[in-house]
Amino acid sequence: MTEASFNLQGQKILIVDDLVEARSALKSMLTVLGADDVYSATDGREAVEYIMEHDFDLVLSDYNLGKGKDGQQILEEARYTNRLRATASFVMITGENAVDRVMGALEYDPDAYVTKPFTLSILRERLYRLSLLKTILLPMNRAIDQGQIDWAIEIADQIRVEHPRLLLPVSRLQGKLCLKQERYEDALEAYTRVLESRPASWARLGQAVCFHFLGDTDQAVSLIRATLLDHPLYVQCHDWLAKILVGLGKGEEAQRELEAAVKISPRAVLRQLELGQLALTNESYTVAQDAFEQAMRLARYSCYKSSSTYQQFVEAAQHNLDAEQTKENRLLCNKALRALDEMKQEFSGNMGVVFDATIAESRTYKAIEDDNKARSSADKAEGVLARIKEPTGEQQLTMTEVYIDTGQSEKAVNMVQTMKDQGVANKLLQRLGAIEERLSNINAREKSAELNEKGVSHYERGELKDAIAAFDQATRFEEAGISVLLNAIQAKVSYIENEELDVGQLKDCYRLLRRIGSVGHFDERHDRYQRLKETCERLRRSAGL
């Protein structure tokens, strides 16, 4: 075959571009080149659908497809699912400013690039060169399609010796295949061979990845950092660096790398999700919120759409909300609630998801301290839970937590009892323990409050002994608040002043004062505390103690 006789007749071809002029221009060029079986897709979703249904010989996709998936994501889905054979070709068409974002993918790299704007003759030559390459690589790619990867690597060695000019494309493929087979020494050899003659960034990243898997993490990190200096927009470098840093337990450094990657290439759902999760672990809630929001938006029309993304977005947002009546708070709260509405709608058939969304709604209201709405969402969640045939232990525990958050501890106690009667799975015991502790605290606080009220009413009626007895009981709870302790002191002081100088009561007063510690100047109870303390001093002096 010569360039003049190069012909695309009989090949099944898919072109992907969101712009109608670009599509028709490309199609007419291909027609001139003899193509007679051309499909066209306007976006990533349509492209992937076509790829799932047909066996294409050649896919030509624009990198930037407006909304939704980009060309790289199409390539990944096509290759990952093995729907596009290794013998078939994927050609990426890029704007001149996106080339360096596209070049570096180690695992899923296109067979060729065409930079826009291009003419018919540029396209012809690119496709002709590619067809020459693919013809030579055919036995190797056939082996890949048959899943015989080690054999393919062997064939690659032969091809490299016979065709020294193909060093780069063959070594790149070989490196990729060796990584897949976890033959890191061999992969390292392939990448090193390339670097001996050409300073290709992808080969440096390849080397770094090999070093990482071979245990030389420091070498890997410094190699990637050096590559990034030369090639700052090489987004896969940031991805790998993040992956390695997470492994080293350096979560915050890893997060910075992913933030850099997302800045360069904001449209990859999986990267946004990874960043969100990492930031959530690092308690960087603003970053997490942004990342999940992007992921939510990007995944809306893709196979990555998942209810957990919505949920995680709202979880991050809750940390950024407070009770202040600011515009930001209001906007963020509405955004979270809208996300939850969408989540309920999109997954309306799944009661578990609807339950999660309703719970998240209650917690969002709780975060802005709108107790009434938090309670009413909790009631709704209760209704949803009742419609789930066999609620899981997790769901029951979640409901219990929200009962407590919304001041319904009796319901919480009942739920815990029901769960215990049914038997609780081991993995949930810790969470259950935490809930029971919260409940017993609440119980104690409630009892203490009850006794305090009793003491107050005795005091008001002048029944000082009864008042002291009630307050003594109330203060026996560790959870008793400062006001309760001050009430107890006041009752005792009044008794000493009006009835008799009871040294035991006075000592009690000092014990209680010590328990309170100090009360800040700005605390509304400060003056009362101070007054009682001075009275105690006076009584102590007059008792000659």
Add this chain to the structure above:
Amino acid sequence: MNLKDLAGAIIHDLKNQLHSVLLEGEKAMRDMPEEYRDKLYPVFARSRRVHQDAMQLVTLYRLQERGNFPADDAWPADTVKHAIECFQVHWPDVEVRVEIDPDCQGYYNDSLMQMALTNLLNNSAQAGAKTISVSAQEQGPGLLVRVSDDGPGYPDDVLDGNGDSDKEGGTGMGLYFTELIVAHHSTPAKPATLDLQNAAGGGAEAIITLP
């Protein structure tokens, strides 16, 4: 956003708009009767020139912002052919002779080198050359590309390294741009160079050496 970024964004948009104009224009020209086509051609040729200038500006901007233009296996025969295509839109009467083995292979950024070569061709034509020769050879792992013409040769100040020549049409800018592109292909081990000289028999000669 600072003024520089704003300018960058505007040039970028300008370039994209011009690209659409060209696509639409091409389509319209295909569909119209021949006599109108000839009338419209100069408009089309000028638009392409403006588009090329805009491309150049965008690239210049990115080169200065340390943007990366990755190199890859590339074939000088193809690159030169495309440079000539761009060139001949404006200079249909200048003859370009090419002596390059179709298998000759290099390692460079194809779009950048094409721009550099288009610039060199434009320079020769603007200086008055009627015939231009382009050749390329592999030199070990590197590549040597030679563009020579039958024009008056470079003026002394250009040969002395003062890029601003006084020929109309911004030759100085073109050479500066070409130099930037060539320099971008330097490796830590070996620089890439652009050498300008006047041939013994007359005419200008530009030699690009890539490592």
